[in-house]
Amino acid sequence: MQSNNTQAILEVRALTKRYGPTLALSNVDLTLPKGKIIGLLGPNGSGKTTLLKIVAGLLTSTSGFVLVDGQPIGEGTKSLISYLPERTYLPDWMTVEDCLDYFVDFYADFDLQRAREMLSRLNVPANKRMKQLSKGTREKMQLVLVMSRRAKLYLLDEPIGGVDPATRDYILDTIIGNYDNEATILISTHLIADVEKVLDEFLFLKEGVITMHDTTDNVRETQGKSLDELFREVFRC
Amino acid sequence: MAWQFTSNRSIYSQIVDEIELRILNGTYEMGMRLPSVRDLALLAAVNPNTMQRALSELEEMGLVTTQRNTGRTVTTDEAAVSRARDAKADLLVETFLSQMKMLGLSRGEVLERLARGENKEGEHAIQ
Numbered sequence: 274m275q276s277n278n279t280q281a282i283l284e285v286r287a288l289t290k291r292y293g294p295t296l297a298l299s300n301v302d303l304t305l306p307k308g309k310i311i312g313l314l315g316p317n318g319s320g321k322t323t324l325l326k327i328v329a330g331l332l333t334s335t336s337g338f339v340l341v342d343g344q345p346i347g348e349g350t351k352s353l354i355s356y357l358p359e360r361t362y363l364p365d366w367m368t369v370e371d372c373l374d375y376f377v378d379f380y381a382d383f384d385l386q387r388a389r390e391m392l393s394r395l396n397v398p399a400n401k402r403m404k405q406l407s408k409g410t411r412e413k414m415q416l417v418l419v420m421s422r423r424a425k426l427y428l429l430d431e432p433i434g435g436v437d438p439a440t441r442d443y444i445l446d447t448i449i450g451n452y453d454n455e456a457t458i459l460i461s462t463h464l465i466a467d468v469e470k471v472l473d474e475f476l477f478l479k480e481g482v483i484t485m486h487d488t489t490d491n492v493r494e495t496q497g498k499s500l501d502e503l504f505r506e507v508f509r510c
Numbered sequence: 511m512a513w514q515f516t517s518n519r520s521i522y523s524q525i526v527d528e529i530e531l532r533i534l535n536g537t538y539e540m541g542m543r544l545p546s547v548r549d550l551a552l553l554a555a556v557n558p559n560t561m562q563r564a565l566s567e568l569e570e571m572g573l574v575t576t577q578r579n580t581g582r583t584v585t586t587d588e589a590a591v592s593r594a595r596d597a598k599a600d601l602l603v604e605t606f607l608s609q610m611k612m613l614g615l616s617r618g619e620v621l622e623r624l625a626r627g628e629n630k631e632g633e634h635a636i637q
Contacts, residue, residue: 499517
């Protein structure tokens with residue numbers, strides 16, 4: 274099915290995902306435009322990772338459908354999507370150079386020169402093995418690889434979780450600096466205060482249901498509060 | 511260093527204020543070429559679309575102009591800058607006077623305090 278909405282990069286309709294008796298996503302409807310940075314925000318266990326994995330083609334849904342740039346999930350959409358999983362998957366024995374080769378082999382849209390430029394800022398020697406790098410450096414390395422692809426949709430699962438504030442800044446700089454206005458970036462996180470300045474739009478996901486989808490500016494203009502404050506109110510325990 | 515923003519106003523309007531201030535006080539000189547949207551977004555640590563929106567507003571205000579090929583520059587129109595400075599100053603005076611009124615000071619007392627305050631300018635100012 275071809276999408277008639279040329280501005281939408283992602284369309285999700287009546288998407289439901291069950292893990293046995295557990296309902297992880299419940300009847301999710303979603304349309305994301307091109308050229309935006311969008312926050313997928315919700316507490317732990319709200320279904321953020323499940324949603325990203327379904328869009329990335331790593332999990333199948335129980336019912337409903339997903340279109341990426343008008344195409345159903347499959348081989349074609351994988352080439353449009355650059356996915357950063359919650360945990361890094363680069364094997365311990367690989368050197369930095371090996372990882373670059375690996376991405377060059379795998380992805381036609383990988384921009385090797387851009388990746389090298391970003392890595393030079395990290396001061397990581399090309400012959401270092403993954404196991405010799407700190408956890409934070411490995412996460413930065415993984416993000417550099419993912420952001421060096423010229424994809425249409427970036428799915429970043431908790432890119433700033435578990436790293437120090439300076440690393441967080443490096444990561445957000447990398448995201449802003451690589452952003453081109455044709456691509457959409459969907460970032461899942463529960464660290465709202467850190468990302469809200471870079472978000473055009475946000476989604477609140479609560480127990481598998483999208484409870485709010487709006488622009489960040491609109492929240493400030495109409496409610497006179499930051500997204501972080503709104504999140505604390507909506508998800509108060 | 512990323513720019514600081516308060517939580518109760520939209521980020522783009524705070525960026526407009528910040529860049530306007532830099533133009534009015536000469537940090538960004540008239541006719542100066544502004545950094546690209548991406549570089550400004552990185553400087554402020556904000557979304558490039560937000561920076562774009564702020565710059566469009568500054569264009570509408572006549573403080574920034576876009577030329578083909580050369581990108582964005584600060585206006586060379588002195589009248590536009592001086593109009594913006596007047597508007598900003600009027601707004602600050604209005605805010606100040608209403609706060610003084612809330613404190614219960616009469617106009618005469620306010621003027622007297624202003625005259626006295628000139629000697630110890632900014633010593634204990636609230637930033």
